[in-house]
Every structure is written in structure tokens, then in C-alpha cells.
Amino acid sequence: xxxxxxxxxxxxxxxxxxxxxxxxxxxxxxxxxxxxxxxxxxxxxxxxxxxxxxxxxxxxxxxxxxxxxxxxxxxxxxxxxxxxxxxxxxxxxxxxxxxxxxxxxxxxxxxxxxxxxxxxxxxxxxxxxxxxxxxxxxxxxxxxxxxxxxxxxxxxxxxxxxxxxxxxxxxxxxxxxxxxxxxxxxxxxxxxxxxxxxxxxxxxxxxxxxxxxxxxxxxxxxxxxxxxxxxxxxxxxxxxxxxxxxxxxxxxxxxxxxxxxxxxxxxxxxxxxxxxxxxxxxxxxxxxxxxxxxxxxxxxxxxxxxxxxxxxxxxxxxxxxxxxxxxxxxxxxxxxxxxxxxxxxxxxxxxxxxxxxxxxxxxxxxxxxxxxxxxxxxxxxxxxxxxxxx
Amino acid sequence: xxxxxxxxxxxxxxxxxxxxxxxxxxxxxxxxxxxxxxxxxxxxxxxxxxxxxxxxxxxxxxxxxxxxxxxxxxxxxxxxxxxxxxxxxxxxxxxxxxxxxxxxxxxxxxxxxxxxxxxxxxxxxxxxxxxxxxxxxxxxxxxxxxxxxxxxxxxxxxxxxxxxxxxxxxxxxxxxxxxxxxxxxxxxxxxxxxxxxxxxxxxxxxxxxxxxxxxxxxxxxxxxxxxxxxxxxxxxxxxxxxxxxxxxxxxxx
Ligand SMILES: Nc1ncnc2c1ncn2[C@@H]1O[C@H](COP(=O)(O)OP(=O)(O)O)[C@@H](O)[C@H]1O
Ligand SMILES: [Mg+2]
Numbered sequence: 001x002x003x004x005x006x007x008x009x010x011x012x013x014x015x016x017x018x019x020x021x022x023x024x025x026x027x028x029x030x031x032x033x034x035x036x037x038x039x040x041x042x043x044x045x046x047x048x049x050x051x052x053x054x055x056x057x058x059x060x061x062x063x064x065x066x067x068x069x070x071x072x073x074x075x076x077x078x079x080x081x082x083x084x085x086x087x088x089x090x091x092x093x094x095x096x097x098x099x100x101x102x103x104x105x106x107x108x109x110x111x112x113x114x115x116x117x118x119x120x121x122x123x124x125x126x127x128x129x130x131x132x133x134x135x136x137x138x139x140x141x142x143x144x145x146x147x148x149x150x151x152x153x154x155x156x157x158x159x160x161x162x163x164x165x166x167x168x169x170x171x172x173x174x175x176x177x178x179x180x181x182x183x184x185x186x187x188x189x190x191x192x193x194x195x196x197x198x199x200x201x202x203x204x205x206x207x208x209x210x211x212x213x214x215x216x217x218x219x220x221x222x223x224x225x226x227x228x229x230x231x232x233x234x235x236x237x238x239x240x241x242x243x244x245x246x247x248x249x250x251x252x253x254x255x256x257x258x259x260x261x262x263x264x265x266x267x268x269x270x271x272x273x274x275x276x277x278x279x280x281x282x283x284x285x286x287x288x289x290x291x292x293x294x295x296x297x298x299x300x301x302x303x304x305x306x307x308x309x310x311x312x313x314x315x316x317x318x319x320x321x322x323x324x325x326x327x328x329x330x331x332x333x334x335x336x337x338x339x340x341x342x343x344x345x346x347x348x349x350x351x352x353x354x355x356x357x358x359x360x361x362x363x364x365x366x367x368x369x370x371x372x373x374x375x376x377x378x379x380x381x382x383x384x385x386x387x388x389x390x
Numbered sequence: 391x392x393x394x395x396x397x398x399x400x401x402x403x404x405x406x407x408x409x410x411x412x413x414x415x416x417x418x419x420x421x422x423x424x425x426x427x428x429x430x431x432x433x434x435x436x437x438x439x440x441x442x443x444x445x446x447x448x449x450x451x452x453x454x455x456x457x458x459x460x461x462x463x464x465x466x467x468x469x470x471x472x473x474x475x476x477x478x479x480x481x482x483x484x485x486x487x488x489x490x491x492x493x494x495x496x497x498x499x500x501x502x503x504x505x506x507x508x509x510x511x512x513x514x515x516x517x518x519x520x521x522x523x524x525x526x527x528x529x530x531x532x533x534x535x536x537x538x539x540x541x542x543x544x545x546x547x548x549x550x551x552x553x554x555x556x557x558x559x560x561x562x563x564x565x566x567x568x569x570x571x572x573x574x575x576x577x578x579x580x581x582x583x584x585x586x587x588x589x590x591x592x593x594x595x596x597x598x599x600x601x602x603x604x605x606x607x608x609x610x611x612x613x614x615x616x617x618x619x620x621x622x623x624x625x626x627x628x629x630x631x632x633x634x635x636x637x638x639x640x641x642x643x
Binding site for chain 1: 449451471472473476477481482484488489490491492493497500501502504507508509512513514515516557561
């Protein structure tokens with residue numbers, strides 16, 4: 001669909017993509033090619049850290065798509081992220097093979113430890129990468145579809161929807177904590193060895209994972225842009241602003257919600273899948289309700305309904321988190337985050353990007369109209385009113 | 391039973407014995423009313439008479455406890471939801487003008503067009519010449535052509551009313567339900583709205599709720615006065631406004 005592409009790439013979207021692509025190449029290159037200790041060499045631990053931020057940015061995009069454009073405030077998106085992460089983690093566990101502590105060729109260590117007689121059926125297939133990759137999309141997608149089908153059809157909206165999404169992630173948290181659930185309980189999945197035959201710890205693999213995360217961010221961003229710049233995007237905004245009005249125009253609102261909610265969950269799943277090999281572990285803590293709320297705060301800080309802002313917010317807030325939690329202020333991070341959220345809500349209700357746009361757009365529009373006027377004068381035609389910038 | 395047998399009326403809209411109560415409060419009481427195809431009907435009545443609730447029932451927002459609501463003689467509207475009813479060709483303008491404030495006037499009309507409303511259809515939508523011409527015509531009719539790129543939220547109350555009427559035109563329904571269209575309008579705008587509705591009525595059936603008696607008189611159509619959820623009087627404006635009961639409960643004096 002070339003028209004979809006041209007429509008979705010406005011100036012700021014192009015700049016954003018160029019920046020992500022540049023970072024995606026420069027950081028791995030600097031890490032691999034420059035000598036260790038050189039001023040411009042990005043150490044491997046930072047590559048992994050930045051890779052984590054990029055995954056969070058994808059999660060933030062997925063939240064912005066439904067919250068910023070369709071008004072669905074999910075406080076359970078961390079669950080889709082974690083499910084994608086577990087699907088990838090299961091693949092990585094199976095790759096360990098007989099190199100585990102107990103040396104069992106099929107069963108992961110925790111299963112041997114817990115006296116599993118054989119591999120549970122739902123672990124079948126995860127020794128194949130393609131299967132795990134499909135599950136990364138399918139499991140979060142299917143859960144979101146079923147959840148959304150029930151919730152949207154019964155017209156659960158607003159704060160009630162937010163509460164049941166919290167309940168969903170909390171229920172999963174409890175389930176994954178159980179040893180007999182078959183996903184490693186409390187400890188989760190860890191001690192990964194390799195991915196597609198490459199050592200997960202190796203610099204080269206880390207660099208490649210970082211590049212892939214940036215690529216995934218680019219693709220996720222393009223998909224979001226294609227959706228929000230289509231007529232469907234206008235319908236989503238209509239649903240956000242006046243849901244029942246949209247129904248009276250003959251739109252089946254629940255289908256629209258179900259579509260974006262499921263799409264968004266799949267994106268969150270991919271983010272989680274890329275996250276796990278870079279941090280080296282997935283455990284039930286990822287389902288913690290607080291995680292989902294934090295992700296919503298990134299979007300609010302960056303600017304709801306701007307996409308770029310969501311990605312930016314994820315990076316900025318997480319960078320701040322890294323800085324604070326590694327210093328003496330560590331115990332106060334949650335207070336800082338809360339304060340940040342309150343400050344942004346009060347002072348920058350449109351977030352970083354929304355505020356920037358509000359300041360930039362009139363200026364740009366003015367410049368365009370000046371240009372239009374001068375060209376119009378040259379052509380000797382009447383100047384029509386400037387079209388406000390999109 | 392097949393459709394031929396159930397067709398009991400030639401009316402486009404047929405309400406019979408409709409009851410609705412909200413927590414024991416009877417908002418609509420044994421309401422019966424018919425609208426012939428091509429007719430324009432004005433509905434008057436004091437606040438709380440149930441005029442808006444009646445529109446809620448017709449458009450599927452509120453389900454009646456009892457009674458029949460038929461569209462086109464055969465379709466039982468009480469079994470359908472808002473989306474389905476809109477697809478059948480019933481459009482509605484709300485009492486409080488409801489437009490998509492954060493979108494442009496042009497996009498508001500685009501959203502209202504009665505084209506493919508499926509998720510797929512809107513995802514892969516491309517503007518067609520026919521669609522842009524229709525939007526152009528509506529913009530002209532509602533006199534908002536120069537403001538097309540403005541956000542709907544920036545319009546005055548009266549302009550929003552017109553935009554919402556424009557959305558009805560874009561929706562191109564068979565039956566238009568118009569709730570208090572001239573609230574907040576100047577006398578001139580009120581006059582223009584009456585003319586616009588008369589123009590629309592040339593090929594559409596309209597039910598219009600309005601308090602403004604000059605406006606209703608200007609329309610010059612059959613009037614129904616509702617009171618406490620039931621029909622109090624029906625007839626020409628002169629008949630209705632000279633009715634004792636109507637004077638007592640509505641017109642005052
Ligand atoms: N959803 C509702 N719940 C409870 N009461 C309602 C509801 N909708 C309308 N009513 C009541 O029904 C009565 C009729 O209201 P309405 O149809 O809005 O009157 P009108 O449009 O004629 O002024 C009012 O007393 C109103 O308070
Ligand atoms: Mg009313």
C-alpha cells in the first residue's frame with residue numbers, strides 16, 4: 001500500500017524514524033568496532049540497557065495506540081508484554097538442552113527440580129524458534145481478543161475497564177507465581193545460553209538484538225502511523241471523544257476497539273520477546289500491576305496520542321529510573337515517579353511531545369502562510385486562508 | 391411469520407403502546423405515534439415530556455419495557471442496536487450538539503458518510519471523487535465551506551448545530567430525528583434552519599423536536615404535543631396551540 005506509507009510519513013515521523021535507524025546502527029557499530037575503553041565506544045552493558053529502553057518504547061507505543069487514539073486506558077498491558085517475554089523465554093529454556101545443571105536434555109532445570117515426570121504439553125514446540133515467534137504474537141493477541149470481546153461487547157469502558165485490566169494482570173501474576181503452573185514459579189525462566197545458535201551473552205548477539213529491537217520499534221511505529229492516519233484512525237478518535245455518537249453513525253464500535261486492542265497486545269508481546277534475551281530473565285514480577293501503571297505514566301509524560309512522545313517518554317522516564325535507582329535516592333524512586341506523574345498532569349497535560357507540538361504548530365502554520373502569501377503575490381492570485389497544519 | 395404478513399402499516403415509523411420506566415418513573419406512557427413516508431413532524435412538549443427518550447427508543451439507545459416500534463412497517467427496532475439502526479437509515483441529531491470536537495469539520499462529515507463502516511473498509515479507505523463531492527455539497531449547504539479545516543470544537547454553538555445537521559445529510563438516512571436544532575441560534579439562523587429542514591424534507595422523512603414556537607410555525611407541518619410520556623394533542627399548529635390541555639401544561643397562561 002504505497003498510499004498508506006506516504007500518508008503516514010509526515011515530517012516528524014520521518015525524523016523519528018531516521019533517528020531510531022541511526023541509533024540502531026551506530027550503537028552496535030561503536031560497541032563492536034571501536035576499541036574497548038575508547039571515548040566513543042558504547043560498552044556492552046549499555047547496549048543491553050538501551051536495548052531494554054527500546055523494548056519499553058515499543059510497549060509505550062502499543063499503549064498510546066489504544067489510549068491516546070481510542071481512549072482505552074489499559075492498566076494491564078504489562079501482561080501482554082510478559083506473555084510475549086515468556087514465550088521467548090520458553091524457547092530460550094529449551095535451547096539450553098543438556099547444558100543445564102541437571103543435564104536433562106529435554107526438561108529445563110526447574111522441572112527436574114520440581115520432579116516433573118515429562119514436559120508439559122504446552123511446552124511442546126518451543127524448541128523451534130518459528131513456533132515461539134508465532135506464540136509471541138498469538139498468545140497475547142488471543143488473550144486480548146477474548147478479553148476485549150467480552151469487555152467491549154458488554155460495553156465496559158472507562159475506569160471499569162482499567163480496573164478489570166489490572167485484575168487480569170494480577171490474576172496472571174498469581175498464576176505464574178505457582179510452581180505447578182509450569183513456568184518456573186517465583187524464579188521464572190533464566191540462565192539462557194543461546195538464541196538461534198548464538199551465545200546470548202556475546203557482544204555480537206547483544207548488538208544484533210539491539211539492532212533488531214530498533215527495527216521492531218520502526219515497524220511498530222510504521223504500523224501505528226498507518227493505522228492512525230487512515231480513516232480508521234479518525235474513527236478511533238471519534239470513539240475516544242464521543243463513543244455513542246460514533247455508534248449512531250453506524251460504526252460497530254466494539255469491532256474497532258477489539259481490532260486496536262488486539263493489535264496493541266501483539267505489539268506489546270513482541271516488545272516483551274525482545275526484552276527477555278537482553279535482560280536474561282523473565283519472572284512473574286513482570287505481571288505486577290505496578291509495571292503496567294508505570295508504562296502508562298511513560299506515555300502520559302511523553303505525550304498521549306502522539307506516538308513519538310510515547311516512545312520518548314518510555315526512554316526518558318526509564319533513563320531517569322536507571323539514574324535514580326543506582327544512586328542514594330534509590331528507595332525514593334516510586335515517590336519520584338508519582339511526583340513526576342502529578343507534575344506532568346498539572347503542568348504539561350499534553351506531555352512533552354504534545355506541549356512541543358502546541359508551541360511548534362502555530363509557528364509552522366505561520367511560516368507556511370507567509371510562504372503561501374509570498375508565492376501567491378508572485379503569481380498574482382488571491383491568498384486563501386492558510387490551512388492549519390495537521 | 392413472513393415479512394408480508396407482519397407488515398401492518400404503511401407508516402415509515404410506527405410506535406404503538408410504548409412504555410419505558412426508569413427505576414419506577416414512567417418516562418414514556420402508552421405512547422403511540424406514526425410517521426408517514428416523506429412526512430415532517432414537529433414534536434413539542436414541556437421539559438421532561440419524554441421527547442428525547444422517544445428518540446432514544448427509536449435509535450436503540452433505550453429499550454422499551456413494552457410496546458411496538460416498527461421501521462418501514464416490518465423492522466422491529468426494539469431488537470436492534472444503535473449501529474444496526476443507523477445502518478437501516480435512521481440518523482439523529484442530539485439535543486446537546488455532539489460533533490467530534492478534536493477533528494476538522496471536513497473529517498466530521500467524512501466520518502458521517504454512509505459508506506463502508508467495517509474495520510477493513512476504513513483501514514484501507516481511499517477518498518473517492520464521489521465522496522469528496524458529497525462532502526463539498528454538504529459543506530455548501532451548511533455554509534461552513536471556508537471553515538472546513540477548522541476543528542469542530544472551535545465552532546460556535548449554532549455552527550455546531552449546523553455541522554451536526556450536515557453530518558445527518560452526509561449520513562443520508564431515510565428518517566432524520568432532529569432534537570432541538572435551533573437552541574442557541576439567532577433569529578436569522580433559526581429562520582435559515584427552518585428553510586434547510588424544509589429543503590431536506592423534499593426527499594426525507596423528518597421528526598423534529600423543538601420548543602421555539604416561531605420555528606415550529608415556520609415549518610408549517612403537523613404537530614404532536616407530548617406530555618408525561620404520552621401524546622396530548624396532534625394536529626396543525628393552530629389546532630394544537632388552541633387545545634386547552636396544551637395551553638395548561640405547556641404554553642402556559
Ligand atoms: N436514562 C435515564 N434515567 C433516568 N431517567 C431518565 C433517563 N432518561 C430520561 N429520564 C427522565 O425521563 C424524563 C423524560 O426525559 P426527556 O426525554 O429527556 O425529556 P424531554 O426531551 O422531553 O425534555 C425526564 O424526567 C428525565 O429525567
Ligand atoms: Mg430533550
